[in-house]
Amino acid sequence: METIFDRYLNGESIFRNREVLRASHTPERLLHRDHEINQLAAVLSTALRGETPSNMFIYGQTGTGKTAVAKYIGREIDKINRRDSGLKQKVTHIYINCKIVNTTYGVLANIGNSFIKNWGKDLIPFTGWPTEKVYDQLKQRIDQENGVAIIFLDEVDQLFYNSGDDVLYYLSTMNTDLSEAKVSIIGISNDLRFTELLNPKVRSRLGEERITFKPYKASQLFDILADRAENSLRPGSWDSGVINLCAALAAEENGDARKAIDLLRIAAEITNREGDEKIEEDHVRMATVQIEKDVVAEVISDLPLQQKLVLLAITLEDLSSGEKLITGEVYRTYNYLARRLNMNVLTQRSISGMVSELDMLGIITAKLISKGRYGRTKEIEMAVDPDLVKTVLRTDQFLNELIDTIKGKDIDGWKQMSLI
DNA sequence: TGTCCACTGGAAGGGAGGGCTT
DNA sequence: AAGCCCTCCCTTCCAGTGGACA
Structure with a gap:
């Protein structure tokens, strides 16, 4: 019996292992980051001798391999824990993404729960x-473990901007409160400005060592992509031409490896979908357009309803008038829309x-x-x-109906009638 | 030169919603 | 059940302000 899926199931996929082409995948070996890995390893090796390693701050722009290196180091720590059961003290590592867990309570509880x-x-x-x-629980648990805990705080700036430096203060003073165990904090960020705003005590404690990750050069991106392609795509489905193009495009974007990898994956997906055998430069070009759309669509669909409404107000005004929009105007339109939807x-x-x-998110x-x-x-x-914005907003059922029924003259009439 | 507009952006705080403790 | 605590989303309050206009 034939089904609509057969074409896709039986068709030859150009992927051997799609996961390898996800930016979140940590490969077996990290290319062109030996120097950074060694620096980190040198500092952390004190932990393996049972001493307290320095706290550290890792800085680098998006896609420079900070997170990948952190996860890679974590894996190496696991390896040595398994191999040398005679280590003086057990070394644990905890990874927290502070964009997701961004409150004092949340971070402390997360660390505590990992023990x-x-x-x-x-x-x-x-x-x-x-x-x-x-905090007390956390201390007790770490002390009971009687080892060295290495805590990676990724996107630590988000934690600071959301909750101030309380957590960082707690964590950086923890060593003086612990009797047996030791803790080392590794903050990771692509933003250095926030360190200026930190309490000077916390700043000096956290910044004992600093490592900066430089953006990848096009040639380095090429190596990284070729390595991933070899492990994820069928031989013959790609050549160095497309890899070069992806690398060059990403190099323009501050040497962002994440971008480069996404580009290659999406180009491969497009190739697959079109039923082609080999990734061509055209597929890569299509992928750049696709990525741009995806990013915008994802950001917008994650917005809370009220904010979507504000965005809709801006979109409607932007389309209707050639003049520059100002806050008061947006508020009046928003006010009308919110009432139409019976919302607060x-x-x-x-x-x-x-x-x-919305400005910070880059939508306006x-x-x-x-x-x-x-x-x-x-x-x-x-x-x-x-x-594009309108199309994405339409995926919200309430807004879809609203967009269909809305008329420019209604809004204008409302604005004239009500003196908000 | 001073005035004053239409906001901005910081700060403080309320209260709803989640949960724990006694 | 009452009394806490924490986070999130808003509101209220208010000082601050760049520059066109009188």
């Missing part, structure tokens, strides 16, 4: 306890904050300007294709 012996019973709840108690109408202060956030540009006698405001413009 858990009895799931379900000893679990620190994700909320409910006083933070002090979580938020204050202008909240909307102003959301506009700034909001420039602070002064109109002299007529006040200060933000001048707002779409930074991405408004039609």
